Amino acid sequence: PEIINSITKEKLLIYNSNYIKRCTKCILPSNFPFITFNEKGVCNYCSNYKKKYKNFNINKEKQKFEKILENYKKNNNDIDCIVPLSGGRDSCFGLHLIVKELGLKPITFTYDWGLVTDLARRNISRMCSTLNIENIIVADNIGLKRSNINKNVTAWLKKPHLGMVNIFTAGDKHFYRFLEKIKKQNQIDLNIWSYNPFEITHFKHGFLGIKPNFHNKRTYNQ
Numbered sequence: 001p002e003i004i005n006s007i008t009k010e011k012l013l014i015y016n017s018n019y020i021k022r023c024t025k026c027i028l029p030s031n032f033p034f035i036t037f038n039e040k041g042v043c044n045y046c047s048n049y050k051k052k053y054k055n056f057n058i059n060k061e062k063q064k065f066e067k068i069l070e071n072y073k074k075n076n077n078d079i080d081c082i083v084p085l086s087g088g089r090d091s092c093f094g095l096h097l098i099v100k101e102l103g104l105k106p107i108t109f110t111y112d113w114g115l116v117t118d119l120a121r122r123n124i125s126r127m128c129s130t131l132n133i134e135n136i137i138v139a140d141n142i143g144l145k146r147s148n149i150n151k152n153v154t155a156w157l158k159k160p161h162l163g164m165v166n167i168f169t170a171g172d173k174h175f176y177r178f179l180e181k182i183k184k185q186n187q188i189d190l191n192i193w194s195y196n197p198f199e200i201t202h203f204k205h206g207f208l209g210i211k212p213n214f215h216n217k218r219t220y221n222q
Helices: 007-012 059-070 089-101 118-131 144-158 164-183 202-206
Strands: 082-085 106-112 137-140
Touching: 082 089, 082 164, 089 106, 089 118, 106 118, 106 164, 118 137, 137 164, 144 164, 164 202
Parallel strands: 082 106, 106 137
Antiparallel strands: none
């Protein structure tokens, strides 16, 4: 759509520093869950941040990963692994690395629960076509899924709470069930996920009253 400049909307982006306090380093606001500020106005999220890749040797880590993958690589033309593919930049770049850098032969899997966009589908098609990779897309009962999404949003609007925002993505969790089903059907033992290690969303559980754990070594833990 055409971008229309609006002075009224631009003013909404300007905040009064006397009204809401923000971190002097990352500009997180004072209403962010469990946030505190030191004498310099720097928040505890910045103070507890540690560089993820300090002293990181990418060649050494790649060699370790490739050694693990040796247990899954197949000598013939069979599929080595399955790669979940959403059409976003993380999974698309991950697929590129898996094929071009690691030399694996994967198939990809996409789960459409009613909110996969046309842009995502286009990206999936382009990536798989260029890399000559098969994509298996499982489309659930889209009408039913969208109906449930509508009910969730409508119910949330009656009594909105930030801690319940995650309910909007509850419908995509069947993704994991279909992934395991496809692995079994194709006799695949390995699935490789691609995600951004900087995608840390403390606010999701923070609004539920759960304090952040700044010492997790991984973004996602089981």
